[in-house]
Amino acid sequence: MAAAAGVSITTVSDALNGKGRLPEATRRHVREVADRLGYRPSAAARTLRTGRSGLIGLTVTTYGEEPFTFTEFAYFAEMARAATSAALARGYALVILPATSRHDVWSNVALDGTVVIDPAEHDPVVAELARQGVPVVSDGRPGNCPVHAWVDNDHEAAVLGILEHLAAAGARRIGLLTGTSTDTYTRLSTTAYLSWCERVGQEPVYECYPAHDACAGAIAADRLLARPDRPDAVYGLFDPNGTDLLAAARRYGLRVPEDLLLVCCSESDVYATTEPPITTLSLKPGRIGTTVVQLLIDVIEGVGGTQPIQQVMPTDLIVRTSSQRRPPRVKVSPPRSPGAG
Amino acid sequence: MAAAAGVSITTVSDALNGKGRLPEATRRHVREVADRLGYRPSAAARTLRTGRSGLIGLTVTTYGEEPFTFTEFAYFAEMARAATSAALARGYALVILPATSRHDVWSNVALDGTVVIDPAEHDPVVAELARQGVPVVSDGRPGNCPVHAWVDNDHEAAVLGILEHLAAAGARRIGLLTGTSTDTYTRLSTTAYLSWCERVGQEPVYECYPAHDACAGAIAADRLLARPDRPDAVYGLFDPNGTDLLAAARRYGLRVPEDLLLVCCSESDVYATTEPPITTLSLKPGRIGTTVVQLLIDVIEGVGGTQPIQQVMPTDLIVRTSSQRRPPRVKVSPPRSPGAG
C-alpha cells in the first residue's frame, strides 16, 4: 500500500487518520490510492497498537442448562437491540457473551468495556474484568461488584405506584407473585411490597417460584389464587405471570377485573389483546440499554468524571382493563397521575 | 510473565497452547505461574499473528431509518439467539452488525467470517466481504452474491402444504397477503402461490404491502377482505398478519374459521391464545441459526469440501382452530400429514 502510493507507511497512516502535518494534496492522493486498492487497515494491528478494539461486550445471565435465553424475555431482546444500536451509533460493535466464566471465549476477544446485565452479589465475571482493568457498567444495581456505573429502574417507586393504583381501584388485599432468586430486581420489588403492606397494615399475601421455570410460574399463580386468604388484586413480577394468572382466575371462576385486579411486569404487547387486556408495568428496556451503553462508552473514552455514576430511570405503567373497576378513560398514564389524590 | 516463570517467551506460548516439545512438569509450572498472576494472552496480538480473531459477524438487514429492528420480529430474535449459542459452543463469539456499508464499524473489527441474513440480489456488503476473503454464509438464498454456503427453508413446499391444508379444510378461494419487497422469501412464496393457483385453476387473490410498515399491513388485510371476490381463506406471509386479518374479519362480521380460514407465518406464540387460536407456519429460526453458524465455522476451519453447500430446511405447520372447519384432533402436524389424501 505504502509502495503503491509512493509514500512511507507513516504517511499512509497519517493521511488516513487525519493526523500529522500533511498538505491536503498528499492526503487526497493516499486516500485515492487506498480506495482504488480497496485497502482496509488491519483491525487487529490497530487494536494491538492502540489498545482499543472498538468492541464492547454484552453479558447476559444464563439460566439453567441452555447457554442462552436472551431474547427469551422481551426485556432482554429489546434491551439488546437498543444497546447494539447505541453502540453502533458511536462507532462501537457489540459482542454478546455468556456470563459464565469460561475463559476460552472471553480471552479470545479484546473488549474495551462490558455491559453486565443483572450482576450477582459477588459476580466472578465482573471481578475478573475489574482485575483486567476493563470498564464495566451494569444494568441493575451491582451487589458488591466494582462497576464504573450502573443504571436501574426505580423499582421501589414502581411497586408503590402499582400498589397505590390497585388500592385506588378498590383492592383490599393485594397479593404478589415473586421469585426465589436474589437478584436486585426481585429483592427490591419484594421488600417494597412488604414494607408497603406493613405501612398500610395489610397482611402480605405472596408466592415465590424460580423465575426461569415457566411451569413453576403457572403453578405458583394457581397456588396464590387457591389460598384461603385469596387476594382481590395481584401484581406479578415476571412477564408470563399475566397469562398464568388469567388462566388461574378462569379456573377458579374469578372475573377480571370484577373479582380480581391484575397487573404484571412485562414488555410484551400481548397483554394489549388478551381478554381482558392486562395492565402492565414496562421497565423501558430500550431506554436502559441505550443509557447503559452511553455511560460505558463515556467511561471508556474518559468523558466526564471518574467517580461512579448511578442513574435511576422511571418506569411506565400501562393501564388497561384488568386493573380498573370502571372502564378506562385514558390509555396510558404515568405511575402517579397528576390529578390523583 | 516469561520472566516470572523463569522461562522464555517461547516456552510460555508453547506451554499454554499445548505445542512444542515440553515435559509435563514445565507445562504445569508455567500454567501455574500464569494462573497465579492472572495472566491472559492478548487477543489482539494473537489475532494479528494468527489471522484468526474468533469472531464472526451477524449481519441483519435494517429497515427504514432505525438502525436496528432485529428482535423486532420473533424470527430474528430466535435466530440470533440460536446463532450466538452455536457460535459460543464452538469457541467463537458473535458480533452483531448492521447491513449498511458504513465502513467505520466494519473495518474496526476483524471477522473470521460472517452470517448474512437475507442478502439482497447484488449485496454490496457481501461483495466487499468476498473481496476481502472473508467467508460468508447466508440465511436465505443469495441472489448473485458469492457466498460459501447458504441455508434456507423450503418455501415452495411450505406454501403448497398450506394451500393444500386449506383446500382440504374446505377453502374454495384462497387469498394471499404478501409483500412488495423482492427478497427471496417473498418472491418464492408468492410465485409458489401463483403457480398453485394456475395449476388448480383458481383466480389469484392477493394484496401486497411494504412488509416493514405495520400500519400498511393492517390496511392491506382490510383491503383483502373488502374485495368483491373475497377469499374464504387467507395465508399471510408476515408475522403481524394474523392479528390484522383477525381484526379485519371481525370488522366485516366474518367468523373464523366458519366464514374465513386463517394461516399466517409467525414464530410468536401469541397465536396460541388468540380468539380463536391461529394456525401458523414456523420457519424454525433456531434450527436455521444453528445450521448457518455450523456451516460458517466449517468453512472457516476448512472442514469439509470447498464447493458451496446449500441446505434446505423443512418448516413446521402448527395447526390450530383458525384453519379447521372441525375442532382439531391433533395439536401439531407436519405440512403434509401422512393420512391425508
Added chain:
DNA sequence: TCACCATGCAGAAACGTATCGCCTGACCTG
C-alpha cells in the same frame, strides 16, 4: 569413542499499525 537422535528450551522474525523524533530542503531575515 564417535556419530546420531531425541529432548528441552531459547533466539529471532514477522504480523500491520501508530507515534516519536529526526532529517531535508525551501524560505526568510539580518
Added chain:
DNA sequence: CAGGTCAGGCGATACGTTTCTGCATGGTGA
C-alpha cells in the same frame, strides 16, 4: 551569505503473540 525557522515527510520502534529454526545436552547403538 550565514543562521534560523518551518513545512513536509520518513525511519525506527513498540505493541504481544506464534512459529521456525537452532543450540545444547544426554543417551544410545555401532
